[in-house]
Amino acid sequence: MQDASPTKLLIVDDLPENLQALEALIRGPGRAVFQAGSGEEALALLLQHDFAMAILDVQMPGMDGFELAELMRGTEKTRQIPIVFVTAAGKELNYSFKGYEAGAVDVLYKPLDPPAVKGKVAVFVALYEQREAMRRQVEALEAARREQEATQAKLQHALVMRDEFMSMVSHEMRTPLNTLYLETQLRKMQLERGNMAAFGPDQLQRMVARDDRQIQSIIRLIDDMLDVSRIRSGKLSLRPGWVELSGLLRRVVQDLTPQATTAGTSITLDAATPVSGWWDEFRIEQIVVNLLTNALRYGCQKPVQVTLTVDQDWARVDVRDCGSGIAPDKQDKIFEPYERGVGSEGPAGLGLGLYISRQLAEVHEGSLTLQSKPGEGSVFSLTLPRRDAPPAR
Template sequence: MLSHIQANLLIVDDLPENLLALEALIKGPDRNVYQAQSADHALSLLLEHEFALAILDVQMPGMNGFELAEMMRGTEKTKNIPIVFVSAAAREMNYAFKGYESGAVDFLHKPLDTQAVKSKVAVFIDLYRQRKALGQQLEALERSRQEQELLLAQLQVTRSELEHAVRMRDDFMSIVSHEVRTPLNGLILETQLRKLHLARNNADAFTLDKMHAMVERDERQINSLIRLIEDMLDVSRIRTGKLSIRPASFDLCQLVSGLVENFAAQAAAVDSSISLQAGAELVGYWDEFRIEQVIANLLTNALRYGAKSPVQVRVFEEQGMACVQVRDHGIGISAENQQRIFQQFERVCSNQSSAGLGLGLYISEQIVLAHGGSITVSSTEGQGATFSVRLPLVRSPQESGAQQATSA
């Protein structure tokens, strides 16, 4: 079963005829026999190959067999190779005792007993093969252990990711139920109040001015629901790679100016204000609807977390990029939160009073990245935050296509 493991045998003798005779005695198809006529030659072979057995002649000129054995025992690579001494000296010279002292496992006297030599060599080859097979099994077990440890680590990571996903799902469902319930409750209360007025024939509750106010309140609640639904649809589009970008030429300064004007009433409602610093025009080739979505989200957040402080907006060109900065002076964002606010369902404030699904910045970043740009935040906790959007300043469809090809 172990015959596939090839064994190397080393025979050392200063007489070529002895080497030939010993090789003829121990050679076989499952083993390689190396010859050395000196201790120096033997040492070079020992360092080059791995041997199952070394058969050393005792009496050699220069370094004898005992000295070679002692050097082998003192070298890490060769210290465990079994050594068999061969000698033509008379038994009464006590060479065998000295050989065992030098670390030999056996001692043979010349003339050699053919069957005894073959049998002893076969035993040592079998032992060598068993050791090699055991070593291979241990290596396989160690590899298996390492693979199991790696698999366990991967399973632990997967488990952590699944647990995080479950927590995100639970948080998301809680946020969605809260956010959807808020405008729905408003609509339900408005409906119930109107039904009450109608039941009492209270026509004064439906004057033109009051009808205008009712419509405005309904419109706000419906727009809130639409925004929530659109955010969830955008996340789905991003995950499936279907977020549509339809670029066209427009003036970024004009877009931001219109948004600032539209947000003036919302800013006044929270005792804040929005100022704009922009040039005459900054025309580029982007998706106007999507860029408006990004800037509107930044303005909404600035008013929400700005602690009633003024909000400054800048539109400018820098190093071939169109830049929009939105700065507030509110609660700010900690360094830890800055790393996660662009992730899904993450919000600066985790309490339920903080409106929104925690998707705005995630969607905004994906939109800006789809344009080949970037969105970053600079903030110190308690000292406000500055969000910066940078968009490649392209002015034509051809330039946009060339830039997308370069970035790809």
């Protein structure tokens, strides 16, 4: 793609009439001619712009053309600019030799030959534009190479993530499936032996409870994977309705209290203010359960606190644990899929809970944020907007 910017030419002369005449001679389509009435003005322009060539008058008061050329050759930015000297002095002063010695590509004597000047300018403009086109091609190739490397790196990362994901799924599903399989084999053995006493009311109740826990573990894993698929395909939908949030929190805390007791800790709830909103009850409960489950898992067996704060425009649920906290450089990463915490008790899961929870919060036009310091625990805050139900259609 051709660069739309014009090719810039610099002409330097202390006489305005000479500048006007020379510009009229060399200007043309796609060119921008810059004028300087002194060496100092020329240096200022040279530092601001990239020129295809510079036409310098030799005899100027103050800094003459040769001195300006010497300064140009000593500066990295202007070193490669072709210089053409123009002089009204006679050839007997041997300015040609001095000009070439100063790094000029040509020396022209006044009165100027218009066709010769136009031809020389056209040559240097063409060379400059060819160099620029080649530079742009090299930059485009380099950008394409970097993009290809980035794509390959992403592909390699995706392959690694796929393998890790499959390994995690296999590991997490194997545990409940193995338990179910062993339970089934044990019952089969008891039946083959005719030991019906092993299936008394108390034993059956414990068996059903164990089976239910393992089946629920498998269902949660499958649901998490399905939610991730829906999120990434943009097919995650809500089923909103009127939800009373404080009641929902009381129900979830009550349901998880046995789990907290088993983990050697407790959950306290501060949600005295009733608040209703137009939310998806199932999804909000899913978020709160994820947050509480994580708090119990990573809370170092210390109490977990749930607080409901109500404002005119929003409601916020804070889940606070007193665990080891999360390092600042890991706080964003834990909301990414398949990122799992360390130091937990029991199975760590697929590392999808916080990712799904944040996505669900954002689908509600709310947010899920984290405040944490190492050694001081963590606070996950679910903020939900309060709004009326949409009008009936």
